[in-house]
Amino acid sequence: MTTPSDATSVERTEAGIDAALRELAATTFAEAPSPPPFAVVRLFAERRREEAHQRRALRGLALASALPLVAVGIAALVAPLPASDARGFAALVAAFGAAALAASAGALRRWIAAGRG
Amino acid sequence: MDESADAASATATPPARTEADAEAFYRAEHPRLWAYLTRACRDRAMAEEIAQESFVRLLASRGATLAPEARRGYLYRIAENLRIDLARRRTRERAAPVDEAEAIAAPDADRADAPRSASRTTAAAFAALDERDRRLVWLAHVEEWSHAEIGRLLGYATASVKVALHRARRRLAERIEEENRK
Numbered sequence: 001m002t003t004p005s006d007a008t009s010v011e012r013t014e015a016g017i018d019a020a021l022r023e024l025a026a027t028t029f030a031e032a033p034s035p036p037p038f039a040v041v042r043l044f045a046e047r048r049r050e051e052a053h054q055r056r057a058l059r060g061l062a063l064a065s066a067l068p069l070v071a072v073g074i075a076a077l078v079a080p081l082p083a084s085d086a087r088g089f090a091a092l093v094a095a096f097g098a099a100a101l102a103a104s105a106g107a108l109r110r111w112i113a114a115g116r117g
Numbered sequence: 118m119d120e121s122a123d124a125a126s127a128t129a130t131p132p133a134r135t136e137a138d139a140e141a142f143y144r145a146e147h148p149r150l151w152a153y154l155t156r157a158c159r160d161r162a163m164a165e166e167i168a169q170e171s172f173v174r175l176l177a178s179r180g181a182t183l184a185p186e187a188r189r190g191y192l193y194r195i196a197e198n199l200r201i202d203l204a205r206r207r208t209r210e211r212a213a214p215v216d217e218a219e220a221i222a223a224p225d226a227d228r229a230d231a232p233r234s235a236s237r238t239t240a241a242a243f244a245a246l247d248e249r250d251r252r253l254v255w256l257a258h259v260e261e262w263s264h265a266e267i268g269r270l271l272g273y274a275t276a277s278v279k280v281a282l283h284r285a286r287r288r289l290a291e292r293i294e295e296e297n298r299k
Contacts, residue, residue, distance in 0.1 A: 017290055018258065020239040025259040027236045028152040035147035036169060038140045045176030052177070 058111035065104035069097045139181060143172060146189060150196060153260065157252045159244055163203060171196040193270050242292035250285035257282050 035041075072093050080086075147168060154164035171192055175181055180191035243251060252271065256262045257278075262270075264278040273281065 017286060017293070020236075020293060021243075021254070021258045023236045024156075024239045024243060025152065027240070028155060029148055032148035032151050033165060035143065035151075038143050041143065041169065041172050042136075042139075042176060044173045045181075048173060048177040 062104050062107035069100035072096050156255050167199045238296040242296045245292050253282050253285045
């Protein structure tokens with residue numbers, strides 16, 4: 001329990017808190033290590049920015065690679081060809097699909113690798 | 118300072134876009150951020166790591182072109198997020214052995230060879246506060262941030278900052294008193 005004399009003492013101490021904190025701050029600032037050269041931090045930041053840019057580009061590439069497959073699939077659903085043309089169309093879709101999948105899989109793999117790195 | 122005044126001061130000051138401005142900001146703010154983190158985390162190595170990473174992230178982002186006051190808030194927000202991430206990771210890993218954990222708890226307060234100065238008493242009392250109190254007191258009384266700025270950084274309402282800060286000061290006074298009795 002806090003007694004009246006304790007309370008007075010605490011108030012007196014509190015009055016000196018600002019001075020104590022100023023002293024603590026001065027001591028702490030004096031102990032601060034010299035920061036790494038700005039050029040080094042700037043270099044890291046530029047590298048980080050380039051990596052982010054690369055990740056965005058790869059993500060765009062992955063999406064763009066998948067677009068032909070999506071477009072052909074939508075076209076097949078919207079306007080199905082007569083049965084006589086269907087075999088040729090299916091071959092075309094398969095060829096397109098394989099190319100797009102290969103490209104998007106490659107881009108996705110690079111994108112994931114860049115994210116991990 | 119209220120929200121509108123903050124916004125006005127942020128827009129009134131021209132944004133620093135030159136390399137010299139960025140470097141001056143870095144030189145001025147790095148030691149201050151390190152000091153804040155050291156006192157908040159009670160871990161110098163962690164403070165150094167977070168301070169450097171915060172500047173790297175700031176410079177790599179659009180926050181680097183903000184006006185100085187807003188940029189400082191942005192920098193401390195990055196540092197706070199990093200500090201929380203690192204603290205969580207450390208808790209998960211539980212890598213620090215007991216002795217190290219004790220050293221971290223009071224980096225310069227209880228070294229037996231150091232003389233018991235007023236500064237050391239304050240350091241010990243400050244280290245004994247809980248983390249929220251340490252951050253509040255440091256930002257308000259050393260960095261001289263407004264209650265609104267502190268609230269934005271730590272995610273509290275301005276009125277709550279005022280009350281919490283008053284209590285934190287009170288607790289610090291009590292801790293100093295206890296340290297003086299030792």
